[in-house]
Amino acid sequence: MQFDLEIVQAFVEVSKRATALDEINAAFMGVAGRFGYGHVATTRLRDYSQGPRSVDAVVTYPEVWKGRYSEMKFHEVDPVFASLGRRSTPFFWSGDSEEGTREERSFFDESRSAGVKRGLSLAMLISKSETAAVTWAGNFGEESDGLKHMFHLIATYYYQRLRLIQAGTFDTSRKEVTLTARESEVLQWYAVGKSAWEIGVILGVSESTVRFHLSSVRRKFDVSSTVHATALAVAREYIQI
Amino acid sequence: MLHVITGENRHLYTQRLKEMFRLRYRIFVEEQKWSLPCTYPYEMDQFDTEDAVYFIYIDESDEIQGSMRLLPTAKPHLMTDVFPELCSGTPPSGDDIYESSRGSVRSEHRQAGRIWSTIVAGSYEFCLISGINQMSFVVDMKLFSAWLAKGADINPLGPPCEINGSVCVAALREVSTEALALKRRDAQISGPALTYIRDLERAA
Numbered sequence: 009m010q011f012d013l014e015i016v017q018a019f020v021e022v023s024k025r026a027t028a029l030d031e032i033n034a035a036f037m038g039v040a041g042r043f044g045y046g047h048v049a050t051t052r053l054r055d056y057s058q059g060p061r062s063v064d065a066v067v068t069y070p071e072v073w074k075g076r077y078s079e080m081k082f083h084e085v086d087p088v089f090a091s092l093g094r095r096s097t098p099f100f101w102s103g104d105s106e107e108g109t110r111e112e113r114s115f116f117d118e119s120r121s122a123g124v125k126r127g128l129s130l131a132m133l134i135s136k137s138e139t140a141a142v143t144w145a146g147n148f149g150e151e152s153d154g155l156k157h158m159f160h161l162i163a164t165y166y167y168q169r170l171r172l173i174q175a176g177t178f179d180t181s182r183k184e185v186t187l188t189a190r191e192s193e194v195l196q197w198y199a200v201g202k203s204a205w206e207i208g209v210i211l212g213v214s215e216s217t218v219r220f221h222l223s224s225v226r227r228k229f230d231v232s233s234t235v236h237a238t239a240l241a242v243a244r245e246y247i248q249i
Numbered sequence: 250m251l252h253v254i255t256g257e258n259r260h261l262y263t264q265r266l267k268e269m270f271r272l273r274y275r276i277f278v279e280e281q282k283w284s285l286p287c288t289y290p291y292e293m294d295q296f297d298t299e300d301a302v303y304f305i306y307i308d309e310s311d312e313i314q315g316s317m318r319l320l321p322t323a324k325p326h327l328m329t330d331v332f333p334e335l336c337s338g339t340p341p342s343g344d345d346i347y348e349s350s351r352g353s354v355r356s357e358h359r360q361a362g363r364i365w366s367t368i369v370a371g372s373y374e375f376c377l378i379s380g381i382n383q384m385s386f387v388v389d390m391k392l393f394s395a396w397l398a399k400g401a402d403i404n405p406l407g408p409p410c411e412i413n414g415s416v417c418v419a420a421l422r423e424v425s426t427e428a429l430a431l432k433r434r435d436a437q438i439s440g441p442a443l444t445y446i447r448d449l450e451r452a453a
Contacts, residue, residue, distance in 0.1 A: 011408040013337035020404060096391065097416055132394055157408035160390065168397035177400065
């Protein structure tokens, strides 16, 4: 199919109005389905050796297949997963071919029976250490240059809007929080598992000073646990882990 | 200070324009390796005429740190003459639409982004006082994606295509007071970014 700007623009308009995850996901799945792709998968990848992170993932693959994928550590075999780190434009992939190693072929045999035979994926660098992967997959998906270009734009609009929504940008009840440099620093260390005492040693301040900063952070986010405050700070990208 | 240069005050900036064309050569030809129709030491093309509007940022050391160009879309411009494949239909044109191009700052300022934000804020100010409502531009997809991440209100005009070794897209954005307020915040300024000099005594 030829590149069709109207299809892209229609999605762009919906994405700009979407303020909830359900809205943006439904629109994204709708346009995928139109081109024969029954599944979408969106994950953030930090450390490639660890496989896709499931925390903020939107994956419509059958549960059985998702379970098999993580249980069998299929990311170590999946050639699509390996390609994501090397490519910055969308690419089609297919498990049809006779090429590839024996492991790859048997991986695709299983993936096909789960309804994930071919697809279109885009990797986007979203910070120094994180890449996001957006995929349309199915057994009957269309493959053309026009679609690849449309997907490039649609997936980019989709993922960036998804991030804004996940960060609570459109949550009207949300209180605007401003952390001081010291508070973010303390929370950053807390987020990677350091105790108040350890953070004190790292930053050269007393343990009670660290506790004081953490209590300010809790007060600012209006929550009673530091874990909760940390989760919010990560989701809104005040800190990165 | 951010200066705006139009056909009207261009005669006051002859030396500055030369300096800007030299900086553009350094950035776009030598550093970015773009293949452009120009000759050393100036990067100039067929659109660098009296119709072009320039924004140049000059710092305390009296050197240009960055610049940007706006072209009227009522006349031939990049999307009509150089990159027609980037637009699915006819490129947007009209008296109230200008196309921005050749925007850049010296490499040492790119990380911080403050000078670039000042240039963009100044270009919005110019648009708002000149009745220009929309700005078209061609941008690298990675940068486009990063702008969307910040909630930018931009619309694609056609398929992403490879230009000078990177995948770029043509797009259009509304110029609004809200967009200006956001840019001023990024630039860490609270008032106008623009300096518009029309008489000789005050020229740079």
